[in-house]
Amino acid sequence: MDLFTLTGRTALVTGGTRGIGQSMAIALAEAGADIVLVQRDTSNQATKEKIESLGRKASIYTADLSSKDSVSTLVSTVLADGHDINILINCAGIQRRHPSHIFPTEDWDECVQVLQVNLSTVFTLCRDVGAYMLTRTPNGSGQRGSIINVASLVSFQGGLTVPAYAAAKGGVAQLTKALSNEWASKGINVNAIAPGYVATDMNTALIQDKDRAASILARIPAGRWGDPDDFKGSIIYLASRASAYVSGEVLTVDGGWMGR
Numbered sequence: 305m306d307l308f309t310l311t312g313r314t315a316l317v318t319g320g321t322r323g324i325g326q327s328m329a330i331a332l333a334e335a336g337a338d339i340v341l342v343q344r345d346t347s348n349q350a351t352k353e354k355i356e357s358l359g360r361k362a363s364i365y366t367a368d369l370s371s372k373d374s375v376s377t378l379v380s381t382v383l384a385d386g387h388d389i390n391i392l393i394n395c396a397g398i399q400r401r402h403p404s405h406i407f408p409t410e411d412w413d414e415c416v417q418v419l420q421v422n423l424s425t426v427f428t429l430c431r432d433v434g435a436y437m438l439t440r441t442p443n444g445s446g447q448r449g450s451i452i453n454v455a456s457l458v459s460f461q462g463g464l465t466v467p468a469y470a471a472a473k474g475g476v477a478q479l480t481k482a483l484s485n486e487w488a489s490k491g492i493n494v495n496a497i498a499p500g501y502v503a504t505d506m507n508t509a510l511i512q513d514k515d516r517a518a519s520i521l522a523r524i525p526a527g528r529w530g531d532p533d534d535f536k537g538s539i540i541y542l543a544s545r546a547s548a549y550v551s552g553e554v555l556t557v558d559g560g561w562m563g564r
Contacts, residue, residue, distance in 0.1 A: 500558025526559030
């Protein structure tokens with residue numbers, strides 16, 4: 305079990321206030337890591353309080369992930385406060401859903417934010433945290449750090465009514481591979497997790513569309529939608545020594561959807 309311990313490590317997590325990101329942050333803490341949470345504001349303390357109840361340290365840093373200026377100073381601020389970031393989880397994401405032929409102009413303008421939050425911010429945080437990780441002394445397995453991005457099924461498929469989201473998540477998968485090509489030999493493992501259909505707030509519109517929800521469920525071999533806690537095992541695996549020889553991988557956690 306020592307392969308999976310994260311004791312003595314610190315993870316920076318975006319999107320940790322709810323859903324998949326919250327389960328991932330708590331899982332990392334359960335495995336022994338301290339957590340730096342990046343949130344829009346400090347009003348939501350639930351994840352922080354849960355982590356602290358496990359006996360781990362939790363800090364909240366506020367940032368607008370749709371703002372280049374806000375993101376540009378985030379990592380330097382966290383590091384200046386003495387946090388030794390050796391795990392990065394990029395989970396924050398937003399979505400706009402409309403049939404493409406009637407996609408409102410105002411929502412398309414907001415899709416610039418979709419691309420910023422879901423791809424550009426992911427790159428910026430990978431770059432800045434990765435640059436810091438390169439300065440760290442490798443552990444006994446030669447690892448300096450682990451970066452895990454959250455991709456999507458639309459990293460592989462086009463999806464329906466989410467053109468900007470699909471474009472961004474396709475980019476996340478390729479960015480993950482590109483960074484792995486440069487950093488795996490230097491002790492930084494870069495991987496991604498691609499969630500299937502999960503019962504979270506982001507999928508409320510799909511869940512409420514009875515016909516679409518039924519068609520989705522019919523294709524999932526596991527016979528159910530995913531739950532945020534289904535991602536606890538995979539995030540610990542990719543953040544720990546257990547995956548020391550795994551890099552550039554986009555791991556689907558989808559109940560068998562992509563194998564159908």
